[in-house]
Amino acid sequence: MSNDKYKARLEEQLSELESRLERIERDLDEPHDPDSSERAVQMEDDESLEAQARLVTREITSTKRALDRIEKGEYGYCVECGEEISDGRLEARPESALCINCAKKG
Template identity: 50%
Template structure:
């Protein structure tokens, strides 16, 4: 797969993450139920949504960084050791900044 293909995949993932994060934010901004039992359930749901939002934010940062590496011409090169990142790894994790060996030792 060439960098243009990875760029398209990353841009699609970026758009998906932004949509998901918007929905999470909208859900978290919803007015709360005045019933105590329902509020307790909503608080638990909010904690789950916040966790998903945090994970989504981290992935979005990684995707944005990968798109930056494509623009800079350094995509597919390990940020730690400078060796090429395998295509197999990039297929599985297109926003990977580290080769499998460096990621395993991190």
């Protein structure tokens, strides 16, 4: 797959992740129910949403870094060892910054 196709996939992925984060943040901004038992459930839900927000934020960061590597002409090469990242790995995870060997080490 060419870098242009990876770039398009990464841009689409970034858009989806940013939309997901916006939805999570909207849900977190919702006021809690005054009923104490319902509020307890909502607070537990907030913990789960906050964990999801952290994960999505990390994915956004990885995706933006991959797009930056494309712009710099460094995409497709491991940031640790400099070896080429396999097409199969990039197709599965286009935001990958590490070849499979370095990923296994980490």
